[in-house]
Amino acid sequence: MNKLILLNFLIIALSCNNVFEKKSGLSFQESQQTPLTAQIDFTQVKRQIFSKHCTICHPGYQNYENVKNDIQNILESVEANQMPKNAPALSRELKDILAQWVANGAPKAPNQSEQRRNPTASWDYLSQEVFFPKCSQCHNPQGQASFLDLSTRQSFFENRSYLFDSFNSDAQHSYFVEVITDPAEPMPPKWSEVPPVTKDELNLIIEWINKGLP
Structure with missing residues (x-):
């Protein structure tokens, strides 16, 4: 009976794979490209x-x-x-x-005539337009900043206390915003060749934090 219960539990646990990030056999560099x-x-x-x-x-x-x-x-x-x-x-x-x-014709720069995503202070927009392309290049299990993994939604939110809970009522005092706006060593680093976070993107991040990370 105990073995049957354990077997049923394992089946249920394995079937609920939407709770956790799916693991891939690929390295981060292979799985997180454009x-x-x-x-x-x-x-x-x-x-x-x-x-x-x-x-x-x-x-x-x-x-x-x-x-x-x-x-x-x-x-x-x-x-x-x-x-x-x-x-x-x-x-x-x-x-x-x-x-x-x-x-696609080997374009040198993005086609500005194509419709762009509507910027919103949400995880869906910020993760695809800011966090993954600009943070996860270094903050991933194989990256130079592997000590702070930001390469998946699960890992990002597991670190939310460290990233966001250091402020009281003003998101600008959170650790996450402070490292982005550091005048001496802003993130992403200049040497990384990753485009910096723009002013509009920063304002969306601050709004997102103040809203409770929706």
Whole structure:
């Protein structure tokens, strides 16, 4: 009887996988790249692919025009695992990002005419537009700031007391806002090549904290 009860409990626990973040067999770098549904531009491709995997042999690939002129050779070499040389092949996710960028015409900058998401002081908007692309690049299990994991909703909210509860009635005094606005070493760091948090994004974060993190 006890074994039957235990078995039923395990089945229920395993079926309720929506309570916790699903674990992936991929590393953070492979699983947290730019979604293919998102708009991809040269800045993103350069940061995720060329700067990390190509420019040690091809310094000219820091320049958009050089990449654009050689893009078909690059794509074919990457797909055939001929590049990068003397290094592991790119992950399937990175190959897909490169291929999607090329398929979209290899844009240098985002198409400003496309409809943008309506900014809201909500987890749904801030996580996709600010926290994951600007914080999780370092704050992830394999990142330089792995001591404070912000790579999933679960890990983010597990640290909410540390990040937000240090203020009384003004969210501007929370630790999270203070490190973003630090005049000497703001987050994300300048050396990371991650775009800084804009003034509008900061105002949304403050509003989100004051509302109780909806």
